[in-house]
Amino acid sequence: MDKYVPFCPVRQDNEIIQDFRLPPQRKGQAMTRLGYIRTSTGRQLIDRQILALEKECDQVFIEDGVSAVKKHRPVYEQVTAQLKPGDVFVVSSLDRAFRSVLDALGELEKLHRRKIQFKSLTQNFDTTTPEGKLLYVIAAALAEWERQTLSQRTKEGLAAAKKRGKTLGRPHKLIEADIVKARQLLDNNPCTSITEIAENLSVCPRTLSRAIHRD
Template sequence: MLLGYARVSTADQNLEAQRTALMEAGVDPARIYTDTMSGAKAERPGLAEMMRSLRPGDVVVIVRLDRLGRSLLDLLDLVRRIERAGAGLRSLAETLDTTTPTGRLLFHLFAALAEFERGLIRERTMAGLAAARARGAKPGRKPVLSPDRLALAKLLWSNPAVPISQICSEFRVSRRTLYRELGPRTGQD
């Protein structure tokens, strides 16, 4: 069975052109799921409903790949979920059909390119962090506690009579932050 998915980013845009193209491709109008929201949103009700209704042998038809997912990684994840349901994907604009050997090959090429890109980004990030550290920079978040406040927290921390909850409250930090900054304490409350 063919299921259609159409999405526009804002209420000002119109879904009709996508709905018409999907119906011309053979999708029953009752089987077209729609969303009016950014593709960057993880929770899209129409998409979620369509994914729940997928059965083995179904084919999800979309007008363009960018209507299904905003990023290649998001798109790859969605196509994998569609395939796990035993269904396929057909994109009208890109003439991509994962129900055919050629379509699966093209899709796997997209997946390989995305994995390669992730690896390059990771390498560049690690190299940038190493270069920053070599220059004396301390990458990452700024410390929650200034050196003066950290010294005072250490003083209170060394006194077992002062409850940890009181120290956390006084410095407006979580226990986790306190433990990360000061290490373990004996006689904890």
């Protein structure tokens, strides 16, 4: 079975299923632990994060091909809607679950109001305490800053690539480094389109789109 399913994939026991029904609780288990991760382009890193979640959770839900800053996340919304008081919502890291500091803080408050526990495998702190909540906000702010910094560097790199192509006086070829930069920019900047990036690289948008989405 293909490891990545484009619509609402769910992993359970190393298999992907297309079902949002929660697994039955194990004997003596007082809570359900659901894992969530948003994927985009960094497949190798995401694979490791998914495996880490599978060790901690009863089920792992994968939001595939969704930008870091996209507001509508159907898988996330369905998973969190099914959590009950006492359950645990587990993410690999804050940047794989939330769009910004405000989003991370707002979603945490919603979970706490519903008596749902939160756990990040990367940033392991108790968000029910003032100190833990402070660390949570700092971690979310750092993730947002890194995303914005990467976006700016990627834009500058694309602009430099375009300038080099014009200086050499020949059509710019789409190399792997450009594809990686384009993927990073799309993943971290909601205001940038494939067409805009393609223009900077002097290639056809359709050519760039195929290169970005190939496995």
